[in-house]
Amino acid sequence: MKQILEFFHTGPATNRAPLRIADEAEACAAVLMACLRANELNREEENAAFYTTLKSRNIFRGHDVKALIETAGQLFEQAGSSSALIDAAIGAIREQTRLSLFYHCLDVILADGVVTPQEHKVFQYLKAKFKVEDETAWKAMEVLVVKNQL
Numbered sequence: 001m002k003q004i005l006e007f008f009h010t011g012p013a014t015n016r017a018p019l020r021i022a023d024e025a026e027a028c029a030a031v032l033m034a035c036l037r038a039n040e041l042n043r044e045e046e047n048a049a050f051y052t053t054l055k056s057r058n059i060f061r062g063h064d065v066k067a068l069i070e071t072a073g074q075l076f077e078q079a080g081s082s083s084a085l086i087d088a089a090i091g092a093i094r095e096q097t098r099l100s101l102f103y104h105c106l107d108v109i110l111a112d113g114v115v116t117p118q119e120h121k122v123f124q125y126l127k128a129k130f131k132v133e134d135e136t137a138w139k140a141m142e143v144l145v146v147k148n149q150l
Helices: 024-037 048-056 065-079 082-090 095-109 117-129 134-147
Strands: none
Touching (some): 024 048, 024 065, 024 082, 024 095, 024 117, 048 065, 048 095, 065 082, 082 117, 095 117
């Protein structure tokens, strides 16, 4: 099993070149990957919300889903942490895309019905980076918790 990396990279930052993602679809896939990789409990299980989002959302149309997943995984390894990957991706994600992506990220985080400490850090980080208001974020969290209890 791959080692779980800390949310904020704790290794020597001098070894890492600044990572920037230019394509919006790749950036969205990378943010979803950051959410997926934050799961500390079920790292080996499939996450249907992650795969369904990549296969069905308009932003990913015309892209090879397997290639997006592979690229996002490689970007995660290059970034070294969820926060660094989100930082690298944010510039390519349009303002009008961010709230929708935030909701999909919550769906990925909540897919197993448990919010781990790492997943909570991703939630807080995304909320700040995407400039989602607290009330909107918590209402979304409440709805998705109920949705995923089924």
